[in-house]
Each structure stands twice: as C-alpha cells, then as structure tokens.
Amino acid sequence: MPKMIFIERDGTQREVEAPIGLSVLEVAHKHGVDIEGACEGSLACSTCHVIVDPEWIDQLVEPTEDEEDMLDLAFGLEKTSRLGCQIVITPQLDGLVVKLPASSRNAAQG
C-alpha cells in the first residue's frame, strides 16, 4: 500500500498508509491527522488546505476552477497550496509529502 507523509504544524513528520482511491483529507482523518475538512470534500470550504512539497506538485492533477476558487479564500496560501479533498491517492503518489498550513479559515465562522 502507498504511504504518505504529513508534516504537522509543529514540524513533526508522520508517515501513514494511504489507500489508493482515498483523498488526502480522508487519509488524514483515518489516521487522526489534524485537518478539519468542514464541508467533507464538497468543495465548499478551504479548511482541508495543505501545502504540497514542491517536489511532488507536478505529479498531481491540475486543480479545477472550483478548487482554485476555494483556495482564493484559504489562509496562509503558498505556491503549492491544494485542497486535501481534491488529491486522490494513486500508486504514483506513493511517498507524497504535504505540510499543514499554520492555521485554516472556516468560511462558515467568518
């Protein structure tokens, strides 16, 4: 099974199993990694914002306009920012590294 690495807010790295077909958000929830995902992957918030390791960004499918719209609202956006719910694990993504942003913004609370 592919594995992926989350870099948590305090800098610690967590390597976890990443079943093919699950999104990065689902992988995080499965292993208790602290990503919110308020809209549960329906592209209505940016609380599953992750920063993909630049080494990996070209391996991912390009974001859709809807994802870009939500990223417009994300806090702490970086050049390789993506929504965790939109990255689906494939065999090619074995070893994927993503970092959690400093904090997230829940539009429903804003």
Place this chain on the structure above:
Amino acid sequence: MTLNRPIFLDNQSTTPCDPRVVAAMLPWFTDNFANPHSAEHAMGRAAEAAVEAGRAEIAALIGAEAREIVLTSGATESNNLAIKGAARHALRVNDPRRRVITVATEHKCVLESVRDLAAEGFEPVILPVGPDGLIDLDDLTEALVVPTLLVSVMAVNNETGVIQNLPAIAALVKEAGALLHCDAAQGVGKIAIDVGYGIDLLSLTAHKIYGPKGVGALYVRRRPRARIAALFSGGNQERGLRSGTLAPPLIIGFATAARLAAAEREDDAARIAGLREHLWAELQRGMPGIVLNGSAEARIAGNLNVMLPDGSASALIAACPDLCVSTGSACSSAEIEPSYVLRAMGLSVAQASRSLRIGIGRFTSPADIDNAARLLIAAHASSPARMQA
C-alpha cells in the same frame, strides 16, 4: 470668430458620456436604486442581475470571462490593486522574486505604485523608451534575466497615443514566468486588445470610452490563476478583492459604453483617423516646422502630439480660449514641470514645453477640426514669442 461652445479636442483626458450611455444609466438612479448586494429582496436582485449582465459586456470587450472582472472606481485604483496586490500576494506566499519592471512613460499611478513598492522590499526597474515612444524588446529581455515577479506595460500612452507591442511583450514576459499587467485605460475601445495575448492583469476605465467617470475594472486571469492581495478591508465584495458597495448606474453606464465601443470601434477609428490626418495637414501647412512627437504608425487614430516650431504650448493654449487642448496629461498638468513622457522620449525641456496634445474623439465634427486648425494657426502666427523670434 465666435463659437457657441468650446471645441473639445482633449479626448485623452476624458470623453463626453455618449447620450446612449446616459439613457441606460438613468433608471438605476431612480426607478431602481437598490444595493446590488441586497440579495433578500427583488429590487436588490434586479440590480445585481443588471450589474452581472454589465460585467459580462465589459469582459467581452477584452476577450475575458465575466468572473475575471473586478469592478473598481477607475484605472488609478485598478493599477494600484494590480501592482501592489500582485507584489503583496507574492510576499505572502513566500515567493522570493522581488523585481517589478515598468516603463518610463507609464501613467503616474503605475510609476508611483511601482516606486512605492521599493519601500516594501521590491526592486523597481524602469525601462526607457526610444524617440518613437516604444520600448526596446531587447531591454525587456535583459531586465527579465533577473527572476521577475511582475511587468507592467501600458497598451496606449495617454500623452502620445503610442501603442506598445503587447503580443510581443506578453510572449517575453510569459517565457520568463513573470506576471504581466497592462494599463489599458487609453487602449481599450481604441484598438483591439485581447487578454488572450497572455495578459494576467489588465486595467480599464469607463470615462475614456464615452462612459461615466468614477468606474473602472481590473481583469484578473483565472486560468492559470493570477492571485493578488486586496487593498481594501471590508465586506469582501468582488471575490474579496475589492470591498465596497457596487454602483449600478456607473457599472451599467460602463457596460453600455463597452458594448458601443465593441460595435463601433473600427468605424470610429476610421473616421477619427481621417479627421486627424486633415488636422495634421492643416497644421503643417499653417505652422511650417511643426513636428509630430512619437511614432506615426504605432499610434491610435485620435492622437496628435506635436511640437510647435517656436513659442510655448501653454501660451498658445491661453491664446485659444475657445479650444480645449492640453500640454500633457491632465493628471500632471497642475505641475509646472514639462511632460516626463516627452522627456523620456528624448525631448529637451524647451522642446517639451513647446508640445501640445490634441485628442480627437467620437463626437468631433469636421467643422470642429477646421475651426481648431484656424484658431491654432492664427494664435501661433500672432504670438508674442513668435514675433520676438
């Protein structure tokens, strides 16, 4: 000769509202004055629908999508938002690039925005222009050797009407991976401009295309996405990029002006070019030695920027009270300094102070041109400076 009203040949400072624009605007002051952000009631929703239909017409003029248009108060705001917004967003996402390139003949609001960024740690680079007013693409290529965040080049100069080669500039900027911003305030509606050239951010204003003053727009590319930081804090209207209540009458006026510009641009330009050629021939006949400043070919139809053989342009303007022309841009004409645009093109202070900007527009008549030529030639012939010379 006494005229009923002054002849307005300063159409690059502003243009009169087209009567069709005014007619489209009026109901939105009185019949439906609602706030277009009031989604709870019918009047608000009707205002919103009209604003959105207008946004689509503004977008169509430059080959953009409605969603890519951020409505603003005019080109000065759009230019500030584009330049400072792009730079500040880059800082926020830890982009290491600091270079921001622009051109010596840009409008003050572009030059000052770029210069202001120096205080925030950016590196402004100001490209020169040739005597024709055009940038040398080799200079741009050389400046882009250092990783560059943003390049800002105007489509058409506000004093000389000179048209920069946007498709070629866009290709170079894209190759270098920088963002391209274009101040198209004087270009849109005068020449064909398509954001498909590879433009990421483009500023527009209504009052240069026979629309109302006080409204403009910034095009912000969606794919690939150009991201900018907002300047204003507030209610996050306009996708968070420009807080503030939208003004439906102004936006609907802008949209009507945009639609008319798209439909009539080519006919207007052909007619205006004919008037310009006639005026230029008359001035050359009546003022031997008069010189055209800047490229004759890469120039919009309505502009003449001419250097008088002698005397001073401001004295000539003062001697023609029935004629509205100018020595430079309205934005800097309060200053005594001669035009920095003409100085950048290599004119001396004395040559710049002999230079006159004439702007012909949609509502200029052949009689206006004949009268203007007569007034200017007569005033020049009898000017004290000339008699002393």
